[in-house]
Amino acid sequence: MSVVGRFASASSSPVNLDEQAGAENAYPKPTINCGTRIDLLAIRRVLPDLWSAxxxxxxxxxxxxxxxxxxxxSTSLNWWNGKNxxxxxxALAVVHRFPGALQALIGEAA
Structure with a gap:
């Protein structure tokens, strides 16, 4: 029997559901974003100007x-002039080399 087939039915499950009745409500489910929300589109819009500065x-x-x-x-001139x-x-190389660069590059957009 395949691995998928072995765990497909409830009767062959290694977890005894009767012992865990109501356990799903005992602990809050973690969320993917536990911190503040980051607006990636806003960062994308302002990053060329912040990068140039x-x-x-x-x-x-x-x-x-x-x-x-x-x-x-061409790339260095585009960066210098804020075109992209x-x-x-x-960006990660700059963040690694310059302390405080992350806040300067993200700014208030996030």
């Missing part, structure tokens, strides 16, 4: 950004 505060030029992050000239923001890998 962060780069301008911590780097001298788009060329320096290009060298530090190993990105193309990086993918998670570059």
């Amino acid at each position: 962060f780069l301008r505060q911590n780097f001298r030029s788009a060329y320096e950004v290009q060298v530090v992050f190993s990105v193309t000239e 923001a990086p993918h998670a890998s570059a």
